[in-house]
Amino acid sequence: MMETTEPDAPPRPPAPSFIDVLEGVHSGLFLRQLSEAMADLTTAVRRQGKAGAIVIRFSVQPIAGNDEMVQIVPEMTPRMPRPKPTASTFFVTRDGGLSRDHPSQMTDPALQPAAANPEETQQR
Numbered sequence: 298m299m300e301t302t303e304p305d306a307p308p309r310p311p312a313p314s315f316i317d318v319l320e321g322v323h324s325g326l327f328l329r330q331l332s333e334a335m336a337d338l339t340t341a342v343r344r345q346g347k348a349g350a351i352v353i354r355f356s357v358q359p360i361a362g363n364d365e366m367v368q369i370v371p372e373m374t375p376r377m378p379r380p381k382p383t384a385s386t387f388f389v390t391r392d393g394g395l396s397r398d399h400p401s402q403m404t405d406p407a408l409q410p411a412a413a414n415p416e417e418t419q420q421r
Contacts, residue, residue, distance in 0.1 A: 323371070
């Protein structure tokens, strides 16, 4: 709790519970969304074996002409763990293209995959 710096100021009453305030933001919708995001995050962390985070930010803005009220704007940014991308290997052709087949390797038609349709095999 932050203390006031004014020596003669009366003591401030305890602040309301932050959970109570969260329940009031968008009639509890933000708290439900936060709970769902936390469940998604923990599932992803267990699946990936990597850390994640949820960044929560509350902007508190004054209301023009009313010094007794403020607006609270919540933001939630989940940072899910990402799987490590897998690499694919390609050969580089003479013209700079990419090929899964070795560019100077000769191909044997007999080594081609069998056709799914037997009629296609007979037509070869």
